[in-house]
Amino acid sequence: MPKPRSGELLIKVAAAPINPSDYGVWRNSKPERCPLAIGNEGSGVVVASGGGSARIVAGVGTKVGFVNLPKGQGAYSEYVTVSAMTGTFPLPADLEVELAASFFVNPVSHKGLEPRPSRPQTALLLTR
Numbered sequence: 001m002p003k004p005r006s007g008e009l010l011i012k013v014a015a016a017p018i019n020p021s022d023y024g025v026w027r028n029s030k031p032e033r034c035p036l037a038i039g040n041e042g043s044g045v046v047v048a049s050g051g052g053s054a055r056i057v058a059g060v061g062t063k064v065g066f067v068n069l070p071k072g073q074g075a076y077s078e079y080v081t082v083s084a085m086t087g088t089f090p091l092p093a094d095l096e097v098e099l100a101a102s103f104f105v106n107p108v109s110h111k112g113l114e115p116r117p118s119r120p121q122t123a124l125l126l127t128r
Helices: 020-027 097-103 108-115
Strands: 008-013 042-049 061-068 079-083 089-092
Touching: 008 061, 008 097, 042 079, 042 097, 061 097
Parallel strands: none
Antiparallel strands: 008 042, 008 079, 042 061, 061 089
């Protein structure tokens, strides 16, 4: 588990979306580079603070969205550390933390992951 430094928060990841850049990193990875930390953003709950300005931004138990992970960390991890000032934002209390992760993703990401049909098709996308 990573340890937060001064100004950082330790976040237990609840959800992380898949976007085209994540898929590209995974698809183009080489076995000698594994294990590979991927995922650029996500949502979760603050479980520890490294002190400093981090305590002002979000306390332990706060639901947050996160971006700008330090090198070597990925949002598909169980825990991440991130700068409280430049990499996190608090989520509304009534928003499910898992749903918040979908706010980051390019809306057409799923299209990039689907096999291309050989003939035109129609589809209906339902969201919660």
